[in-house]
Amino acid sequence: MAQVVGSNRKRWLEAVLVYAVLAVLVLGFVFPLIWVLGLSLKTRLQIFATPPLYLWWPTLENYADVLTRADFAQAFINTLIVSTSAVVLSLCVGVPAAYAFARFPFTGRTFLFFALLVMRMLPPIAVLVPMYVLFSKLGLATTRFSVVLADTTFALPLVVWLMRGFFEDLPAELEESAWIDGASRYRAFWHIVLPLARPGLVAAGILCLQLAWNDFLFAAVLTNNATQTLPVMMAAFNAGDSGVDWGGLTASGVLVILPVIIFSFIAQKHLVAGLSSGAVKG
Amino acid sequence: MAETGGSELARPALIAPASPGAAWRLRGIVLDRYFTRVAILPTFVVMLGVFGMPLAFSFYLSFTGYAQGQGLFSGGYVGLENYQDLLSDPAFTGSITITLVYTAAAVAAEMVLGLGIALLLNIDLPGIRICRTALIIPMMVTPIVGALCWKLLLDPSHGVINHWIGQHIVWLGRPDTALAAIWIVGVWQSTPYVMLILLAGLRSLPSEPTEAAAIDGASRWQVFWHITLPLLRPYLLVGLLLRTIFEFRAFDNIYAMTGGGPANSTMVLSMFTYLMSFVRFDFGLGAASSWLMLLMALLLCLFFIALIRRREVT
Numbered sequence: 001m002a003q004v005v006g007s008n009r010k011r012w013l014e015a016v017l018v019y020a021v022l023a024v025l026v027l028g029f030v031f032p033l034i035w036v037l038g039l040s041l042k043t044r045l046q047i048f049a050t051p052p053l054y055l056w057w058p059t060l061e062n063y064a065d066v067l068t069r070a071d072f073a074q075a076f077i078n079t080l081i082v083s084t085s086a087v088v089l090s091l092c093v094g095v096p097a098a099y100a101f102a103r104f105p106f107t108g109r110t111f112l113f114f115a116l117l118v119m120r121m122l123p124p125i126a127v128l129v130p131m132y133v134l135f136s137k138l139g140l141a142t143t144r145f146s147v148v149l150a151d152t153t154f155a156l157p158l159v160v161w162l163m164r165g166f167f168e169d170l171p172a173e174l175e176e177s178a179w180i181d182g183a184s185r186y187r188a189f190w191h192i193v194l195p196l197a198r199p200g201l202v203a204a205g206i207l208c209l210q211l212a213w214n215d216f217l218f219a220a221v222l223t224n225n226a227t228q229t230l231p232v233m234m235a236a237f238n239a240g241d242s243g244v245d246w247g248g249l250t251a252s253g254v255l256v257i258l259p260v261i262i263f264s265f266i267a268q269k270h271l272v273a274g275l276s277s278g279a280v281k282g
Numbered sequence: 283m284a285e286t287g288g289s290e291l292a293r294p295a296l297i298a299p300a301s302p303g304a305a306w307r308l309r310g311i312v313l314d315r316y317f318t319r320v321a322i323l324p325t326f327v328v329m330l331g332v333f334g335m336p337l338a339f340s341f342y343l344s345f346t347g348y349a350q351g352q353g354l355f356s357g358g359y360v361g362l363e364n365y366q367d368l369l370s371d372p373a374f375t376g377s378i379t380i381t382l383v384y385t386a387a388a389v390a391a392e393m394v395l396g397l398g399i400a401l402l403l404n405i406d407l408p409g410i411r412i413c414r415t416a417l418i419i420p421m422m423v424t425p426i427v428g429a430l431c432w433k434l435l436l437d438p439s440h441g442v443i444n445h446w447i448g449q450h451i452v453w454l455g456r457p458d459t460a461l462a463a464i465w466i467v468g469v470w471q472s473t474p475y476v477m478l479i480l481l482a483g484l485r486s487l488p489s490e491p492t493e494a495a496a497i498d499g500a501s502r503w504q505v506f507w508h509i510t511l512p513l514l515r516p517y518l519l520v521g522l523l524l525r526t527i528f529e530f531r532a533f534d535n536i537y538a539m540t541g542g543g544p545a546n547s548t549m550v551l552s553m554f555t556y557l558m559s560f561v562r563f564d565f566g567l568g569a570a571s572s573w574l575m576l577l578m579a580l581l582l583c584l585f586f587i588a589l590i591r592r593r594e595v596t
Contacts, residue, residue: 015407022402026416029470033419035442036431048440093328096321104318112322112329119333121583123531125552126572127333129559130340153332156325185317214424216534221560231426235538238430246434253427264422265415 040250047246062251071225071233072252079229082144082219083212086151090208091201093152094159099189101160102167103175120157124217127153132221142224150218155208162207166200167193206267213260230256337576343569364570373546374571377554378578384461384550385529388468392525393518395469396476401506403477404484414481421474429538432467457547460540464548467535472528476521483517484510516590523586530579551575 039047041058066072100106101113131150135141140149170193178188194201216231223232234256237249347360368374403414420428435443436453444451453463487510495505511518533552536542542549542557555575559568 018402018405018407019409022410022413025399025402026413029420029474030416032428032431032435032470033423035435039434050440050445052442052445093324097325100318100321106318106322112326115329116325118580118583119329121527121579123552123572123575123579125531125533125555126340126576126579127336129555129565129568129572130336130343131332132559133343133565134336134339149332152328156328160325185314186320189317189321210422214426216424216426216537217556220537231424231534234424234426234430238433238538244434246440249430250434253430257423257427260424261419261422268415268418 036250037254039246040254042247044247062247063255066248066252066255072255074226075228075230075233076255078144078223078227079213079231082147082151082229083209085144085148086155086212087205087208089148089152090155090159091205094156094204095163095194095197095201096189098160098163099167099193102164103172116157116160119153120161124150124154128218128221135222141222142227144223144227146222147215147219147227147229148212150222151212151215155211158207158211159204162204163197163200166197170196203267206263209263210260210267213263340569340572343565344573346566348564348566360566364566365574367567368570368574373549374554376546377549377551380461380546380548381530381532381550381552384465384468384532384548385526387465388472388529388532389522389525391465391469392473392476393521395473396521397480397518399473399477400480400484403481418474418478420471421478423471425471425534426538428471429467429535432463432470433539436463454540455544457545460544460548464532464535464539467539468529468532471535472525476525479521479524480514480517483514487513519586519590523583523590526582526586527579530582551578 040062041060042053042056043059043061046053046056101109128150131146132141135146140146174192174196175188178192179185183191214231215229216235219229219232220235223229228236230252234249234253237252238244344364345359345361347358347363399417403410403417423431433454435441438444438450438452438455441453443453451459453459491509491513492505495509500508531552532550533556536548536550536553537556540548542553551571552575555568555571558564558571
């Protein structure tokens with residue numbers, strides 16, 4: 001639905017106004033990140049210069065420092081392991097369930113679905129308290145596996161919501177004819193339904209990845225120095241006693257958000273569907 | 283894909299004569315009857331094991347006392363003491379107020395700003411897509427990193443914001459400015475969510491009612507107020523529901539920027555529960571506090587879901 005617009009001159013004036021307002025908004029929203037990107041490309045002296053430098057010869061020394069730090073590399077690897085495992089686990093567990101929700105009536109379907117919705121809505125800290133106590137008794141606290149499980153709890157409802165929508169939009173005739181040809185439900189699901197749902201799988205996977213990559217709370221409680229993820233390490237940067245290392249903080253911040261921004265742009269089309277979690281179609 | 287209506291064509295296979303694979307096929311049919319259960323089982327196990335069981339356990343914990351190096355069931359039963367302690371603790375009751383005030387203020391700002399931006403982005407102009415892309419970046423940034431960026435901008439001595447306004451304000455160290463600073467960061471991060479949902483809504487609206495009204499001589503404002511806004515209502519409600527739920531659990535920004543201080547002025551419920559459980563290690567109190575939080579979140583949820591449902595019926 002495009003806006004209805006009046007005469008040509010009025011229209012032109014209006015366009016200028018819209019562009020002006022949008023320019024201010026874009027500047028406001030992007031400025032903090034641009035400024036931080038700038039800080040990460042300054043030397044220590046330049047960072048604390050008064051008045052702040054607006055033009056300078058960029059340096060990569062902060063990045064070189066961060067990338068040679070052993071704890072950064074370790075945290076990066078941990079984040080990678082945790083988030084990819086969470087994605088794989090959530091998809092393996094959630095996709096078949098989403099298919100069942102979309103296609104087969106079964107007892108307790110409404111209740112289970114409602115329970116999943118509640119799972120997504122409840123505050124993570126409330127689940128984390130008992131989870132930490134249970135995990136530490138099982139010897140799982142401070143392992144990456146515990147973070148994967150915790151992340152999965154919150155990624156799973158997202159996967160089920162999103163994939164159910166995708167499966168419902170697929171025509172049922174294809175699987176039905178496969179069943180009639182003698183294929184089992186399992187075969188039909190694996191060979192016919194899943195390949196058709198590939199775009200949905202990619203979108204759900206990327207949304208889970210974003211969720212797990214950005215998670216701070218679970219990782220902060222369920223990891224130690226050896227298993228910490230990037231967001232946890234970032235927060236620790238901030239808490240250092242010897243004053244915050246602005247160069248290191250900004251450079252590692254940029255390195256943490258870069259991958260997730262790239263992923264999010266790939267999944268941009270599906271972001272809305274994922275956000276509204278099936279509450280709104282389309 | 284070639285035969286969308288292929289079920290009729292394929293039907294003869296049903297009456298195919300018994301083949302060597304018949305026995306296997308029969309077993310397959312028996313297994314097929316369990317397909318739904320097999321498909322649901324993993325999700326069910328995860329929900330029960332990683333979500334349901336901990337919640338039930340935390341319900342139990344909330345009735346037990348503090349125990350150093352707590353064993354699973356070692357905290358003695360204390361009845362409702364934890365709940366009584368919480369409800370008589372000004373830090374906790376204060377944190378309920380702060381959470382509600384913060385949630386209401388953040389959601390209101392996000393909805394208004396998000397709607398405004400969505401309306402602007404819905405106008406067909408060249409280059410509008412670039413603006414849209416730029417405007418959704420804040421919501422993609424890892425929240426804790428976004429909050430740390432703002433902390434540097436707001437730094438009293440070296441922050442660029444203080445430099446520009448030419449004053450030395452300790453934004454995060456004063457009870458009267460800390461919550462406002464956190465509010466700004468929250469709005470910065472989450473307005474794009476609302477904007478995206480509403481933009482999707484605007485794009486899906488039928489154009490006929492608006493056009494008809496314009497032809498009948500309705501002003502822009504009238505069209506917006508009497509046609510666009512009511513049509514957009516389901517999307518507004520979904521945005522409202524999601525943002526309320528997510529602002530209610532706000533944690534990362536506050537942890538990174540103030541840790542609940544100064545003088546508890548930014549102590550939201552998530553932060554309070556975190557401090558009780560993982561700084562004081564009083565899991566009984568933490569569990570009680572998280573159960574109260576759960577109940578409040580559930581009430582909020584049910585309220586909004588009822589609102590959405592009622593709309594769908596009428």
